[in-house]
Amino acid sequence: MSIRKAVLPVAGLGTRVLPASKVVPKELLPLVDKPTLQYIVEEAVAAGIDEIIFVTSASKRSIEDHFDIFKELEQALERKGKRKELEELRRIRTMATYASVRQPEALGLGHAVLCAKKLVGDEPFVVMLGDDLVDPATPCLPRMIEIHEQYGGSVLSLFSVPEHEISRFGIVAVEETEPGSTTVKVNHMVEKPAVEEAPSDLAVAGRYVLTPDIFEILERTPAGAGGEIQLTDAIEVQAQEGRCYGLKFGGFGGIRYDTGTPLGLLTTSIAYALKRSDIAPALREYMRQALTEG
Template identity: 55%
Template sequence: MRVKKAVFPVAGLGTRFLPATKSTPKEMLPLIDKPLVQYVVEEAVASGIEQILFVTGRGKRAIEDHFDISFELESLLYEKGKDQELHQVRKIAEMANIFFVRQKEALGLGHAILCAKEFIGDEPFAVLLGDDIIDAQQPCLSQLLETYESYRSPVLALEQVPIETISSYGCVRANHLANRAFEVLDLVEKPPVAEAPSDLAIIGRYILTPGIFPILENQEPGKGGEIQLTDAIKTLSREESIYGCRFDGIRHDCGDKLGFLKATVDMALKRDEFNGEFLAFLRKRLGC
């Protein structure tokens, strides 16, 4: 089966960005001139995804409005002859078929995925986390899909990170197979550095199979009292082989303030409209 559906868990409160996220969803924070979540939706669509489910919570209405048609705004832009802006706004609502479901309790990423069970049915599906903005020539999800097409089993996005930071991630013990592909032998959620099986961290892109749902339904809460997706995938590995894809590209951790600032600078310098004057400004500030 071709992967046509994707799940976006966006019910988190974004407490690391307070007070900005008191009334604005973290996913709607602007990275230059687009909200974070739009970058990830564009990645999914560029990878062939046709249907997207947002798993939302209270206070996330702005995400729904952003991906909906805005008749008043489009009419105003049309009347003023702002064709380029009109095209940009209309394109957002036309990118994919987008659906929404509420996660009524904050029970973790695994529970958020479980909320998508009826939407997914018996198909393989993608999961994308909006915190990770991945700048890549070939979309990161597209790279995972190539690995999935080779092995027809769940695939995790992997990134080699400094070992001293591994306790911030789920990580894997794995055998390198070919090119970007790995066979995952074990998964550990946020291990102490001394107990980490490797420096290969699990990043916010997944290809999963429907076999994950009965596991999530019966799984006991793990760390933090939440239903951990990593724990469920580890259980799934007893029934299905799990693979990893060490993707090519630059990941920006936009769930972190410093990562968000780095992403803003890096993405701005790639834009022709900014890389001259903005670069000169940075050099002046840095005294170089």
């Protein structure tokens, strides 16, 4: 079965980027002139996804609005002859089908995914986290979907982290599927372990291909620390049953950006600006001057 749906959990409060995220959802903070979340939706669409499911909260209505029609603005652009801007707005709202569901309480990533159960139905799907961006030139989702089609299980995007960051991530124990392959079998997962308890230095990035039985597992997964239902705990059940694989994304040549902190948001914006032919020359000149004067 082809994968058609992507679940984007966007109900979080974004406390790491306050006060910018007090009124504007962190997912709509811009990278150059485009909201972070739009890059993620475009990544999904490029991988063949045609239905986007937002798991939102009461304070995130503007996310739905961004991907909806804004007649007054479109009419104003048409009157002014701004065809390029008009076409971009229309592209955003038509490049996929959008649906949303509320997460009534902040009960963890696993709970957020579970909220999308009725909209996903009985089919494999993708989960994409809003803090993680993947360079469009080196996408990982198409390869992850291929791995799912080959082995039939869930698939995680994995990357190596330095020792001092291990306790920030879900860490996995893996075995090779074949020598030298970037595809591995995931045997065990631990959520934010201490360094001495970590089974490896391979962390789960914000991309998942999940089989629909994950919902049944989540429904019987008890809440952990902080009263949250962890997606990691449910995937661990699949791993123990031999139904979980991973793509070592770093080895696949991919570039990952973390926009979950002020520094990460700033450096990612600079990286994306440097890819733009209309912005990069002036930005490089500004950076040279700033570094010289500094």
